[in-house]
Structures are given as C-alpha cells and as structure tokens.
Amino acid sequence: MSPELAFLLTLLLRMAITAAFVVTASVITERSGPVIGALVATLPISAGPSYVFLALDHDAAFIAEGALASLPINAATILLGLTYVVLAQRHNAVVSCLGAVAVWIALASIIRSVHWTLAGGLAVNVIAFAICVPLLRRFRHVRMPLITRRWYDIPLRASLVATLVATVVTASGWVGPKVSGIIALFPVVFTSMMLILHPRIGGPATAAVIANSAGGLMGLGIAIAMINVAASRFGSTIGLGIALAICVSWNLGLWWWSRRKLARVEP
Template sequence: MVLKLAVTPALIGAASLASRRWGAAVGGWLVGVPFTSGPVALFLALDHGPSFAASAAVGMLLGTISQAVFCLAYSWSAGRGAPWPAALLSGCAGFVASTAVLGLLGLPLLPASLATLLSLAGALRLARRSAPGEPRGRESPARLPRWDIPARMAVATAFVLALTAAAPALGPYLSGLLSPFPLFGAVLGVFMHRSEGASPAAGLLRGLLLGLFAPAAFFVALSALIEPLGVGPGFACAVAAALAAQGLTLRMLPPGGAPVPRGGR
C-alpha cells in the first residue's frame, strides 16, 4: 500500500513537470513510459507472484496496441473539427473496442510481441498522414490552475489502486489489457486541445505513439524474464529494455514542438 500511494503519484508528478518544460511532442513521448501499468505489474508480482505478473505483462504488452488506437481515434476526430469531449469519447471507444478484440485472442508472448511492433509502426504512419492542419488564431498557451498536477497524481493513483484491487477477479490477462489505458496522455491531450487546438494535441499524441515502444520493450522483457530470474532482476532487465527503446525513439522526435499548458495562479 505504501508503494502504491508513493510511487505512482511521484512518477506522474515528475512527468507532468518535465512535459511542461520541453513541449508537446516530448511531453507525449515521456508519458509513453509505463507510469501506471509498470507499478501495476510490480504490485501484481508482489501480491500474486511472478507467474501471475508474467501473464499480466503479455496483456499489458498488447494493451499498447489499444493505446495506439486511442491516439489515432482521438487525433482523427480532433482533426475533423470535433470538440475535445467528442474526441476523447472517440479515443476511449477505440481503446475499449481494441481491448475487447485482444481479450478474445489470448495471444502468447511471441505473436503478441510481433503484433505489437507491427501495430505501433503502422499507427505512426497513419498518424503522420492524418495530422490536422496548424491551428489558427492561437498565440499563447492557457495557464493551468495550481491544483492541476495534484489532480493528475490523485486520479492516476486511484486508477492503480482500483485495478490492483480488482485484479484477482479480472484475472492476469484482462488486468494487463486494462492497465495501460493512456490516462496521463488523455489528460494532457484534453488540456492541449482546449487551450491550443487540435494540431498541438495531435502532436502530443504522435509523441505518445513514439513513447509506446518503451512500454512494449518493458513488458516483453518482463514477461520473458520475471519467472526465470525473479521479481527484482526481472524488473531491472525490463527497465533497461524500456530505457534503451526510449533512447532510440528520442532521435525520432520532431525538432521543437508546441508548448504544453503552463501552470498558473
């Protein structure tokens, strides 16, 4: 419980501050790191053992496909003039539909890894083709209230607590599929859409698509190694794989980028 109440909000708060400092695309890329699903996997391993966590990691790996579908659906709706509530609803519907399909497949690790890699690569191509035009009439980013980051931290922590509590009833595979919901990316995307328009929001979501290679690498390594190596070494190898993937995708980020909304009074 101490880990659940401390690790998750600390990670979310740090990512929020970093994304405000370096802009929309970098902000999206940063939130691709498994800030919620990673801690969920750790808590599942501690509570239910390495075998349960290994099965859940396969679901979390496939859950990155659902995150990509969320990004595409949100960007597609926003690029066609939909307001942020409709775009958010479209993204959530895409995530739920993808999760439902993947839940029926029950893929093992190797085909799940291949399906995830191909899906992320295809999503990046589609996102670049369907990017909305530049916003008009926007000059400066809106200012967010002081409670913005604490609210994000609270919501993310509540999500982790709820999912880990429901994990025994849901089972490892479905728990894994649901845990990667892009909660933080959705919050940032909505604020960006409201304050800057569809194009900056789409830029953030394209950055998130690049960032999804890190959790994909994390969960491939975790699922393959946590049982033979144990919880500690398994997670250490998974973190190393995620950092390597994040370093490679950093070179693919576009130069500059729209600033994310800054905190205000």
C-alpha cells in the same frame, strides 16, 4: 493494526506515490514541447508502478501472464492515439477523448477474449504500428503554445492515476493476471493529457504530443515482451528492472536521434 486498516493505508500510500510520480512527469511534458513530451509520456509512469505493486502481491508467474495480456493492449493504445489525433483536429476535448477511449475499450474487449502467445502479441503490435505510424507522421509537427496552469490540473491528474492504481491493486486478487495486465496498461497518462491540454492549447497541439508517442510506445511494447520472458525465468524483480532499463534506454535513444536530426536541419 487490523488487516483491513493495514491494507487501506498501504493502498493509500501506493496511490499517493504513483500519482506524485505521474504528475511530475506530466508537468515536464507541458514545458518541453511535443517531442520531449511524448518521450516522457511513453515512459512506464503509470503501468510501471502498477506492475511493481502487482509484483508485491503476486508471484512471477502472475506477472509474466499479466505482461502477455498487456502486450496486445499496447497495440490498442497506438490505435487510441490515432483516433484521438484525427478527432482532435476538428472536435473538442470531450468528444475526441471519449471517441479514442471507446476504441480502446472495444479493442480491449476483443483482446480479452483471445488466448495470446508472445509471438501473437508481438505480431499484432507490428501490424498496428505499421498502420498507425505513417498516418500519424503529418500531425507530429505543431508549435506548442504557452501553457497557463489552472488550479484543478494537478488534482485531476493525481486523481486519475490514483484511481487506476487502486483499481489494479484491489481488483487483481479476483480478476486474475489477464485482466490485471489489461487494466495496468490503460493509457491514463494519455487520457489525462488529452483532457487537460486540449482545452488550453487546442486539439492540433495536443494531438502533436500524442502523434509523437509512437516511437516511445514501440519501446514500451518491447519492454512488456521482456517482462513476460524475464519474469518467468529470473523473477519479477529482474524482469521489471530489465523492462524499465529498456524503456529508459529506448527513449533516450529517440531523444538523441531527434537532437541529431535537428542539428542537421539547423544552419
């Protein structure tokens, strides 16, 4: 088998595996309401596989440096979420999503031009969440309407995720770890949810899912920082494993806390 054919087959396999994982998670999101949906959406279901595939092709130093670039991008994602939530109250899916993505791209361009340290990446996350979390609070509680699935939903989600994986894998060899880390954190799950859910259940209900994602994104930021620290010391496998454990444990803790608060409210 030629090297070109082997690369193509491997790339297609990676795209299919990741797309299947993300589509499954997004279906769970639709059926579970905004709180559980947000916790599922903020698991590393697109960034995680992208980093795993990067780790298969690059050394631990590459992964650690990529995580350093991804950390401030997590702050850009919460600002993307805030932009969408505000726009979705009055505008359609295309305007709201494009406006949010435009903010993300602008912030990513600025982030790319800065030489980041771990402390700097953590600081910009603290500032972004301190601004966004209070502003998002009033948009979090919206009743989720019944969702009727359309024929193109799963193909659209799968194609969005597969495109991201293909871009990260093929581009990482020549763009370097910094841009690879930025691309890996592109919020493909959020944008696919915006484009698919908004036309069916309305902007406010879709915005409620995004608004509830702030807590999960905090855990994702901590996990990314841990990749930078652990990958450089213990290797990519241990670093990514610790990051995954942090994300899952953090979101389970948020779920437990939300259930406890609900139990206190109910008579």
